[in-house]
């Protein structure tokens with residue numbers, strides 16, 4: 001099982017590389033990796049397992065975070081409406097998004113970042129994501145709110161982007177607004 005010792009931290013090259021797309025149809029190995037990433041995220045939210053294995057809780061994880069530069073992510077999050085979103089996706093791609101942006105008021109955290117980096121992280125409010133699931137089926141997800149934010153955070157990892165790259169350096173707590181993106 002994946003534990004915190006498998007999660008690479010800032011300074012590891014995989015966090016700043018553009019990850020490789022996986023072959024289609026995905027190999028058994030790539031599917032297994034996707035399933036292991038998802039299992040980690042689920043385990044990290046289980047109080048007993050998190051305590052037993054000293055897991056830091058997360059709601060998303062990307063393959064580069066375990067040092068493997070492949071385009072695979074996992075998300076397991078209950079959204080603001082109590083709906084559970086649980087996905088392990090290969091070659092995920094944001095194919096469309098809203099103009100409107102949003103952000104987590106508490107800022108963002110990352111299992112590969114062992115420090116707080118304060119500030120609002122602008123994210124699209126709504127996104128459409130295409131990818132391949134662990135049954136090798138093409139999927140298209142229309143997402144908004146928290147789960148959309150998590151997907152954007154994890155897909156950024158596949159392009160070597162860290163959440164704090166997106167925080168306004170001069171005004172970290174200036175609420176990101178659509179207007180600023182067009183100004």
Ligand SMILES: CNC(=O)c1cccc(C)c1Nc1nc(N2CCN(c3ccccc3Cl)CC2)nc(N2CSC[C@H]2C(=O)NC)n1
Pocket residue numbers: 044045057058059060104105106107108109110111115116117149150153
């Ligand atoms: C440093 N301060 C902060 O992180 C932060 C601080 C306050 C508010 C927010 C909103 C913050 N921001 C933030 N909080 C989270 N969690 C909230 C707690 N939760 C959790 C905790 C315990 C049990 C079960 C669970 Cl579920 C785990 C997830 N997760 C993310 N991100 C950014 S997108 C990927 C996702 C991720 O999984 N990061 C590891 N950001």
